[in-house]
Amino acid sequence: MKNLLVLTVLMGVFLASKAQINIDSIALNKKRNVPVTQFGVASFYADKFEGQRTCTDEIFTQKRLTAACNTLPLNCWIKVTNLRNKKSVMVWINDRMHPSNPRLIDMSKSAAVALGYTGHGLTRVKITYLGKKKPDEALLADNK
Template sequence: MKNLLVLTLLMFTFFASKAQIKVDSVALNKKRNVPVTQFGVASFYADKFEGQRTCTDVVFTQKKLTAACNTFPLNVWIKVTNLRNHKSVNVKINDRMHPSNPRLIDMSKSAALALGYTGHGLTKVKIEYLGKNKPDEDDIADNN
């Protein structure tokens, strides 16, 4: 009887720990979690992609604050901070990059302008998960 109680307690602990939501990660799918904060290199879309459809079937425009990212789920908002000048902007992930692309994120030109790196082409960034809901308009761009 005592062994059965211990076994039941161990099984409950195991399954309860699997069901808990991790505070420091975002569920991308059932097999993998993604860190809420990531660091890497950002680029921006070339003008030739203007008017083409993204993988979420939205027509891409350089004027909107959007981005392509392979690590975060589609249709979520993230905060991107340029680590060179500490400017930040909130963008919606609505596309994916080619799997062989080594960069963390590819942003629209308006997002890259808000971060101040269009003259460099690439910059080191920190990206943070914000969620599925659009941030308040006052929080869309923070250009310190």
């Protein structure tokens, strides 16, 4: 009976975690156990979130290159590439999405504009984890 209870709890946790995030693929950084490359769907924040606090206690603004993600650590830099047009932008993860949100990332409007998908609302993206330290802007040279 005890084993059945444990199995039921584990199955529930597994199914709940699968329902929360719909990610196509993940490659892990073995040193930190952080996803290095992910593919999925990106959206951008609604204007109603302007001025609200993020998980990192910052005031959200659509003007900054920031994003919310449930699969990466807070306070890290990532490179997001729009798979439709190959445009890239470097953003700071400073927030989390609602656990039931099936998308990979929710970006500020300025980040979405840089990636060229505000007219579509959603786009398929590749995310590359860059670390906690702000990387060199030369990483985005493929946009030019």
